Amino acid sequence: xxxTPYIFASAAALYLLVFTAWPLLDGIRLSFTxxxxxxxxxxxxxxxxxxxALLADPGFAATLGVTLLYSxxxxxxxxxxxxxxxxxxxxxxxxxxxxxTLLTLPWAAPTVAVALIFVWIFNVDDGVLxxxxxxxxxxxxxxxxxxxxxxxxxxxxxxxxxFVMLVVLAALxxxxxxxxxxxxxxxxxxxxxxxxxxxxxxxxxxxxxxxLMTIWSFRRFEIIWLxxxxxxxxxxxxxxIDVYRTAFLESDLGRSAAIGTVxxxxxxxxxxxxxxxxxxxxxxxxx
Amino acid sequence: MTMRRYVAIxxxxxxxxxxxxxxxxxDGGGELVFANWQWLEPGRGEALWTAVNGYTTAxxxxxxxxxxxxxxDYESTLKTQIGARxxxxxxxxxxxxxxxLAEAGALEPLxxxxxxxGKAALNATNDAGVLDGEQVGYAWEIVNYALFWxxxxxxxxxxxxxxxxxxxxxxxxxxxxxxxxxxxxxxHQINEEAPWWIDFSNWSYGFGxxxxxxxxxxxxxxxxxAAVTAFRDMYTSGAMAVGDxxxxxxxxxxxxxxxxxxxxxxxxxxxxxxxxxxxxxxVGASPLPFPAKASGQAxxxxxxxxxxxxxxAAKKWLRWFxxxxxxxxxxxxxxxxxxxxxxxxPAEFVTANPWVPTFQAQAALSADAVIDGFETExxxxxxxxxxxxxxxxxxxxxxxxxxxxAQEAAEKLR
Numbered sequence: 269x270x271x272t273p274y275i276f277a278s279a280a281a282l283y284l285l286v287f288t289a290w291p292l293l294d295g296i297r298l299s300f301t302x303x304x305x306x307x308x309x310x311x312x313x314x315x316x317x318x319x320x321a322l323l324a325d326p327g328f329a330a331t332l333g334v335t336l337l338y339s340x341x342x343x344x345x346x347x348x349x350x351x352x353x354x355x356x357x358x359x360x361x362x363x364x365x366x367x368x369t370l371l372t373l374p375w376a377a378p379t380v381a382v383a384l385i386f387v388w389i390f391n392v393d394d395g396v397l398x399x400x401x402x403x404x405x406x407x408x409x410x411x412x413x414x415x416x417x418x419x420x421x422x423x424x425x426x427x428x429x430x431f432v433m434l435v436v437l438a439a440l441x442x443x444x445x446x447x448x449x450x451x452x453x454x455x456x457x458x459x460x461x462x463x464x465x466x467x468x469x470x471x472x473x474x475x476x477x478x479x480l481m482t483i484w485s486f487r488r489f490e491i492i493w494l495x496x497x498x499x500x501x502x503x504x505x506x507x508x509i510d511v512y513r514t515a516f517l518e519s520d521l522g523r524s525a526a527i528g529t530v531x532x533x534x535x536x537x538x539x540x541x542x543x544x545x546x547x548x549x550x551x552x553x554x555x
Numbered sequence: 556m557t558m559r560r561y562v563a564i565x566x567x568x569x570x571x572x573x574x575x576x577x578x579x580x581x582d583g584g585g586e587l588v589f590a591n592w593q594w595l596e597p598g599r600g601e602a603l604w605t606a607v608n609g610y611t612t613a614x615x616x617x618x619x620x621x622x623x624x625x626x627x628d629y630e631s632t633l634k635t636q637i638g639a640r641x642x643x644x645x646x647x648x649x650x651x652x653x654x655x656l657a658e659a660g661a662l663e664p665l666x667x668x669x670x671x672x673g674k675a676a677l678n679a680t681n682d683a684g685v686l687d688g689e690q691v692g693y694a695w696e697i698v699n700y701a702l703f704w705x706x707x708x709x710x711x712x713x714x715x716x717x718x719x720x721x722x723x724x725x726x727x728x729x730x731x732x733x734x735x736x737x738x739x740x741x742x743h744q745i746n747e748e749a750p751w752w753i754d755f756s757n758w759s760y761g762f763g764x765x766x767x768x769x770x771x772x773x774x775x776x777x778x779x780x781a782a783v784t785a786f787r788d789m790y791t792s793g794a795m796a797v798g799d800x801x802x803x804x805x806x807x808x809x810x811x812x813x814x815x816x817x818x819x820x821x822x823x824x825x826x827x828x829x830x831x832x833x834x835x836x837x838v839g840a841s842p843l844p845f846p847a848k849a850s851g852q853a854x855x856x857x858x859x860x861x862x863x864x865x866x867x868a869a870k871k872w873l874r875w876f877x878x879x880x881x882x883x884x885x886x887x888x889x890x891x892x893x894x895x896x897x898x899x900x901p902a903e904f905v906t907a908n909p910w911v912p913t914f915q916a917q918a919a920l921s922a923d924a925v926i927d928g929f930e931t932e933x934x935x936x937x938x939x940x941x942x943x944x945x946x947x948x949x950x951x952x953x954x955x956x957x958x959x960x961a962q963e964a965a966e967k968l969r
Contacts, residue, residue, distance in 0.1 A: 304638075304659065305634045305635065305638045306634055306637060306638050306655065306656065306659035306661055307638070307659045307660065307661075308638055308639075387803075390798070391798065391799065391803070392796070392797050392798040392799070393736070393737055393796060393799075393807075394807075410797055410798050411798075412798055413797065413798055413949055414949070496746060497744075497745065497746030498745070498746070499744055499745040499746050499945060500744065500745060500945045500948070500949045501745075501942060501945045501946050501949055501950065502745075502942065516630075516631035516634060516635065517630075517631065517748065517749075517934060517938070518934060518935055518938070519634060519655065519934070
């Protein structure tokens with residue numbers, strides 16, 4: 269019986285070791301080799317050559333830039349839209365439950381189906397969007413060509429903002445009602461109440477959500493791949509798209525693993541930034 | 556239960572799992588897994604499978620199983636499976652993929668498969684399946700390209716089928732103006748990189764270009780610059796289905812809402828099969844309206860996975876398939892394609908599909924999209940060139956400058 273906790277813990281540890289730690293470490297090892305997808309056993313140790321090649325490649329710098337821009341815009345957009353929707357839905361009004369359900373749908377809908385629907389919405393000749401802009405005298409546009417990154421970002425924000433909304437909505441329930449009522453009694457307007465009372469309660473939640481959204485944005489593959497596959501002219505090629513393309517189209521597993529390791533470092537940096545912000549906030553609370 | 560017993564059970568399960576699957580005796584029987592994207596093609600897929608599966612009547616010890624993979628994901632899926640030393644027993648191999656598989660030692664040599672009579676029946680298309688002196692693939696089908704159109708749409712717009720490139724652009728614009736539908740459609744996006752490269756070779760060869768000569772790359776040769784310039788002019792004409800991938804614009808053609816296309820005979824056969832909106836007899840075809848007579852081709856080969864556990868059975872199947880009977884049935888299913896033997900489709904098929912002879916005639920003037928002398932580097936060069944072509948289309952860059960940049964980048968690969 270004394271061993272039971274160890275048995276349960278070892279199952280979880282074994283799972284993590286086999287499916288997370290080992291692939292991660294093996295991926296890092298691969299990044300120092302010239303392994304090819306069709307003949308992995310023939311890969312040889314080449315030191316930091318893959319990383320040197322990445323640093324020397326202006327295309328990789330552009331990919332990093334696209335990744336950061338896409339992630340920053342997606343996280344900012346989702347946080348803004350999600351928080352605004354949560355604040356709105358926290359109020360009591362007729363049809364609130366129906367609206368909550370409706371706004372949760374993008375998060376619940378299967379990504380593949382969503383992406384395929386958007387491909388049709390953005391179709392140049394037959395798309396609903398161009399039919400609308402054409403009718404409004406705003407012209408027809410190549411949404412997935414001329415404005416590819418902005419369009420992919422907008423779809424991503426639409427897909428993920430309900431997650432922020434749900435989490436913030438839960439956090440809003442934790443704001444003490446008596447504090448809100450006191451502020452109103454003291455003559456504070458809605459904006460002041462939000463800034464002075466609600467906002468401080470939301471910040472810790474938003475910080476965690478921002479971290480999660482950032483890491484997820486670095487790793488997001490399906491929406492981008494299904495809408496543009498990284499094109500046109502690599503304008504929507506993020507690190508994960510580059511990882512996939514390098515591994516499965518160019519068969520270069522070593523370089524692909526190096527790109528993946530850079531992605532891992534970016535996620536680690538985001539986590540460190542979160543930890544620092546958390547520590548600063550705690551220190552501020554203590555003083 | 557003690558810890559020791561837990562470990563014993565875990566070990567037993569692991570050992571059982573490790574020994575249970577995969578161990579197969581290569582005695583010429585068993586299940587052959589056959590990978591092909593064409594199994595998914597409505598109508599044609601079933602006809603092809605019937606032709607292929609006929610072997611099980613001749614040899615009941617063998618069963619065949621489809622591995623259907625979407626064309627877009629075909630190469631990447633097989634690379635993953637074969638890289639892990641698994642994958643199908645038999646596979647259809649696009650010509651641009653063949654050198655990469657052969658270099659990795661993933662294809663079983665086939666020199667001993669056919670007897671002398673069988674080898675004598677093969678035509679010259681099989682020569683492209685010989686790499687480093689070894690036959691690693693036999694020709695499954697060589698698919699040619701042509702310009703084709705929806706006769707009804709052209710009549711509606713009052714235009715004649717174009718015979719040169721300026722005429723193609725003018726006709727496409729007139730169709731767009733008169734009907735509101737795209738006048739022309741062709742692949743044009745990096746998100747279909749592998750098939751776009753094969754399609755794009757039509758423009759290069761049609762304008763007298765080539766990707767290499769005498770062992771040197773000729774990406775920025777004048778013919779290629781002219782081809783990219785023409786492609787850009789078509790793209791920016793306002794008459795082309797910009798942003799549509801192949802499955803989208805093919806669906807539109809099928810629905811009667813695209814005027815003209817440059818595409819291969821397999822795609823056309825699939826689009827008109829059982830189609831009452833655009834029947835096969837309502838389609839016209841002509842050689843490409845480009846200055847040179849040449850065009851591209853998509854070559855598909857059959858190979859045996861070197862890591863298959865059923866190589867004997869796969870070889871027996873291959874020997875059977877290149878016999879007269881199965882080839883005749885395959886020709887009926889593949890229609891306008893050129894087969895590995897000089898077997899032609901039934902006369903009634905040609906009568907019912909009047910555009911077939913145009914595609915067949917193109918066989919003598921077509922070439923594949925593998926870069927001679929740079930066979931295994933073709934995928935990387937392809938990505939470099941098509942990315943630069945996209946810059947011309949999307950950013951309006953100068954074709955000569957873009958191809959010069961591609962030439963420089965591609966040369967650095969060696």
